[in-house]
Amino acid sequence: MNYGRHCIDQQDIDAVVEVLQSDFLTQGPMVPRFEKALADYVGAAHAVCANSATSALHAACAALEVNAQSRVWVSANTFVASANCALLLGAKVDLIDIDPETGNITPQTLQHKLDNTAQEHWPTHLIVVHFAGNSCDMKNIAGLVKASGCRIIEDASHALGAEHDGAKVGACCYSDVAVFSFHPVKMITSGEGGCAVTQQGDVAMRMRRFTSHNVVRDPDELLAQGHAIDGDWFYLSQAAAPNYRMSDIHAALGLSQLHKLDGWLTKRRALAAYYDQCFADSSLMPLKQSRLSSYHLYVVRLPEGAPRKQVFRAVRQADIGVQVHYIPLYRHPHLPQAVLPGCEKYYQQCLTLPLHVQLDQADLDRVVAQLDHVLKEYS
Numbered sequence: 388m389n390y391g392r393h394c395i396d397q398q399d400i401d402a403v404v405e406v407l408q409s410d411f412l413t414q415g416p417m418v419p420r421f422e423k424a425l426a427d428y429v430g431a432a433h434a435v436c437a438n439s440a441t442s443a444l445h446a447a448c449a450a451l452e453v454n455a456q457s458r459v460w461v462s463a464n465t466f467v468a469s470a471n472c473a474l475l476l477g478a479k480v481d482l483i484d485i486d487p488e489t490g491n492i493t494p495q496t497l498q499h500k501l502d503n504t505a506q507e508h509w510p511t512h513l514i515v516v517h518f519a520g521n522s523c524d525m526k527n528i529a530g531l532v533k534a535s536g537c538r539i540i541e542d543a544s545h546a547l548g549a550e551h552d553g554a555k556v557g558a559c560c561y562s563d564v565a566v567f568s569f570h571p572v573k574m575i576t577s578g579e580g581g582c583a584v585t586q587q588g589d590v591a592m593r594m595r596r597f598t599s600h601n602v603v604r605d606p607d608e609l610l611a612q613g614h615a616i617d618g619d620w621f622y623l624s625q626a627a628a629p630n631y632r633m634s635d636i637h638a639a640l641g642l643s644q645l646h647k648l649d650g651w652l653t654k655r656r657a658l659a660a661y662y663d664q665c666f667a668d669s670s671l672m673p674l675k676q677s678r679l680s681s682y683h684l685y686v687v688r689l690p691e692g693a694p695r696k697q698v699f700r701a702v703r704q705a706d707i708g709v710q711v712h713y714i715p716l717y718r719h720p721h722l723p724q725a726v727l728p729g730c731e732k733y734y735q736q737c738l739t740l741p742l743h744v745q746l747d748q749a750d751l752d753r754v755v756a757q758l759d760h761v762l763k764e765y766s
């Protein structure tokens with residue numbers, strides 16, 4: 388039993404086979420269709436798919452002009468991709484502490500860091516991570532930095548379908564861009580894949596170009612730039628950039644999965660509520676949820692001082708695929724070595740339990756009983 392798992396049915400297989408038998412395996416109609424469906428679902432004007440959320444984050448940073456002069460602040464409790472996207476563009480990355488009860492940065496942890504930083508070193512960009520699928524307090528976080536011109540990216544890799552103030556995460560009410568992941572352990576999958584959504588047309592255009600060699604094909608635009616057009620085939624690459632395009636094969640799978648998302652969210656939330664009920668009188672502390680979560684992950688904190696290393700190993704030996712999310716960014720040797728007590732406290736205690744749509748209450752009962760048994764053994 389893994390902590391997360393994809394769910395593929397005949398409809399998904401048929402959708403992929405249809406593309407395999409069509410004229411276009413890539414750069415056909417499926418990516419634009421998937422993008423339109425995603426934009427409509429989250430309430431964004433534009434969606435730009437990429438071959439992973441890591442690529443989409445890189446494109447978002449490039450489009451928001453992250454460069455060697457940028458100061459990019461990132462939540463310390465996240466996967467390395469949330470910070471590497473800025474490092475790849477030469478920016479200076481700094482880390483923000485989290486609330487150990489939610490795993491998220493808060494207006495208070497951000498304010499603390501701002502208070503301890505000279506104003507000329509305040510962030511040019513903020514990458515906010517909605518850990519486990521529970522949105523951060525975007526309104527108040529944005530309120531602290533927007534006046535200084537800071538651009539905001541939501542790393543919503545965990546949060547497709549989550550809500551914030553009555554809107555879907557991705558509506559970008561308080562941010563410039565939000566990024567989703569379609570890795571198989573996430574809410575829906577396209578195999579590998581990701582998407583950046585925005586309300587801003589110019590940002591969407593820059594992201595799209597970045598994911599495809601920064602190529603410009605529009606003759607009017609090229610003429611306006613002073614280039615001669617050799618013929619109808621003509622295009623020019625405007626700066627070095629990668630090929631991060633999603634293929635139509637992946638988009639077909641993602642689109643087929645998107646139709647099932649709402650049903651799966653209901654199931655994830657029901658399973659999470661069942662775990663909550665099981666842990667109501669236990670020493671294990673589920674993460675606090677302040678908003679409607681997509682429940683990518685279900686995380687508990689072990690009692691302080693519990694031997695997590697042994698608990699992790701013993702539970703794994705019973706074929707229950709617990710995990711630890713995340714090793715704090717400051718522990719990775721290429722990232723700033725910050726001292727962040729909230730994140731460290733969270734990291735020492737956290738354990739991710741299995742949660743995906745192919746589990747049922749009996750599976751969760753087995754997880755809860757095994758954890759109980761192992762904790763008793765080590766107490």
Ligand SMILES: Cc1ncc(COP(=O)(O)O)c(C=O)c1O
Pocket residue numbers: 439440441442465466468469516542544545567568569570580581
């Ligand atoms: C918070 C976060 N950001 C970014 C990523 C990168 O996603 P992908 O694997 O689609 O590149 C992940 C992947 O797990 C993630 O959890």
